[in-house]
Amino acid sequence: MNDALSSHTYIRQLNFRLRSRLSDFLDSQDRWKAVIGSLRKPSGDPMYSQMHIRRFEGLQFHGRSPTHAFLEDWGTTNSTVGELVELLKSLGEVAAARVLLPEAEQDVSSEEPQSAPCSSQQEDGQTQPQTLTSVRRPKSPEENTEPGYSGFYMLPYSELKRITGNFDDRPASSGGSHLGEGGFGTVFKGCFHNRAVAVKKLNSVEDVPLEKLRDQFNQEIKTLQMLKHRNLVDMIGFSCDEHLCLMFAFMANGSLLDRLACLDRSYPLTWRQRCLIAEGIASGLEYLHNNHHVHRDVKSANILLDEEFVAKISDFGLTRALVNQTSTTMTTDRVLGTRAYMAPEALRGEITPKSDIFSFGVVLLEILSGLPPADENREQQFLIDIRENIEDEDEELTLHGFVDPKMKDWDLSQVECIYMLASNCLHNRKNRRPLISQVVSEIHGVVKENALKCPE
Numbered sequence: 001m002n003d004a005l006s007s008h009t010y011i012r013q014l015n016f017r018l019r020s021r022l023s024d025f026l027d028s029q030d031r032w033k034a035v036i037g038s039l040r041k042p043s044g045d046p047m048y049s050q051m052h053i054r055r056f057e058g059l060q061f062h063g064r065s066p067t068h069a070f071l072e073d074w075g076t077t078n079s080t081v082g083e084l085v086e087l088l089k090s091l092g093e094v095a096a097a098r099v100l101l102p103e104a105e106q107d108v109s110s111e112e113p114q115s116a117p118c119s120s121q122q123e124d125g126q127t128q129p130q131t132l133t134s135v136r137r138p139k140s141p142e143e144n145t146e147p148g149y150s151g152f153y154m155l156p157y158s159e160l161k162r163i164t165g166n167f168d169d170r171p172a173s174s175g176g177s178h179l180g181e182g183g184f185g186t187v188f189k190g191c192f193h194n195r196a197v198a199v200k201k202l203n204s205v206e207d208v209p210l211e212k213l214r215d216q217f218n219q220e221i222k223t224l225q226m227l228k229h230r231n232l233v234d235m236i237g238f239s240c241d242e243h244l245c246l247m248f249a250f251m252a253n254g255s256l257l258d259r260l261a262c263l264d265r266s267y268p269l270t271w272r273q274r275c276l277i278a279e280g281i282a283s284g285l286e287y288l289h290n291n292h293h294v295h296r297d298v299k300s301a302n303i304l305l306d307e308e309f310v311a312k313i314s315d316f317g318l319t320r321a322l323v324n325q326t327s328t329t330m331t332t333d334r335v336l337g338t339r340a341y342m343a344p345e346a347l348r349g350e351i352t353p354k355s356d357i358f359s360f361g362v363v364l365l366e367i368l369s370g371l372p373p374a375d376e377n378r379e380q381q382f383l384i385d386i387r388e389n390i391e392d393e394d395e396e397l398t399l400h401g402f403v404d405p406k407m408k409d410w411d412l413s414q415v416e417c418i419y420m421l422a423s424n425c426l427h428n429r430k431n432r433r434p435l436i437s438q439v440v441s442e443i444h445g446v447v448k449e450n451a452l453k454c455p456e
């Protein structure tokens, strides 16, 4: 921190480190736009026009920071740190204001963000997607009625550190906080406002540079800001000052991958539970697809289960909104996602909801068999390839033998129905795969039959 810094210091005198710390806050979610949009000339006219804003925006595509550029430009006037701090405070950007003047206080209410509903839930558990705006720290309940209000807590990293016992690396089951490890970070358990939460601390690894990680971070916030559904994971907040972290509602039963493997000696899932989980995933996907989104990373590790075993789709870092909402296909030259779940066209870089259907087909095979999607020690490494053995009459494997032996309450006609559905989802030609609405109605039929057979 610059010791000599005061509210009278000119913006042009800010050192690079402070400018970079401000960029960490303001580049995220384009929050710099609200700042420069609030600046006025003495005449009351906006200081920066739409053309200026687009120019700053364009810098991002060259890997440059719009906040840096704007500070550079605004610094050519006699603007001061005091003016910027006041502006940031009026926009609720208290954490950014404190980068400059640590004693800067929030104008409205206390420092603690207040929980507020961010969307109105409909009877079927669906909500209308909200329009995107910048993510701001919650201020007061009245302000939360603003359209597009994100409802997420923007927290300092230090707070997440505190609620996770300093990111205690010992397993949560033995008194620590560690819940699991993924390709992009580590997940820790914490307690926030008397509620159990999972904090995902993103780490840049060798093949995932920080820039890409930040993209995924922003994408996840953007998507979960707009889309709310009973079968999508519930995001609570994030930090983007010292470290990128995402905070979600804690899912007491972990991931579907772990429960199918009976990790930590959990009970095998029953057939009824498996059918309800499949129905939940399909409903979540239907909601995404109806709202022109493709998840792109559907896999059992990304299906979390709450205390009632309700399935919640997670990990929206790769999710993409289809640009032209009348067309349902896009292309990308970055092939991401997980190999064992990827449809042939997804491997070629195409982005279509039909690839989510393919991946869901693999998840259905896992649900039926309890087998992992890929296993180096198996003759057929990929689960999709084992299917060929079932369909080949010369091979010994039957559907009966494929079904998870840890599960007892299954019914052959229902298993056949779900297996047929999985096979249709796994068609190599994307146009032969069913639509998500068909998938939902097939699974719903099985769930309904189960409920009639043995009502609870």
Ligand SMILES: Nc1ncnc2c1ncn2[C@@H]1O[C@H](COP(=O)(O)OP(=O)(O)OP(=O)(O)O)[C@@H](O)[C@H]1O
Binding pocket: 179, 180, 181, 182, 183, 184, 185, 186, 187, 198, 200, 248, 249, 250, 251, 252, 254, 255, 258, 301, 302, 304, 314, 315
């Ligand atoms: N909200 C949550 N509640 C409880 N446990 C969670 C939660 N989110 C993640 N986990 C645990 O942390 C593990 C790691 O999750 P993470 O999303 O980082 O990795 P992954 O899904 O295994 O792989 P990838 O990085 O490819 O998505 C999960 O498998 C799960 O066990």
Ligand SMILES: [Mg+2]
Binding pocket: 182, 301, 302, 314, 315
């Ligand atoms: Mg995941």
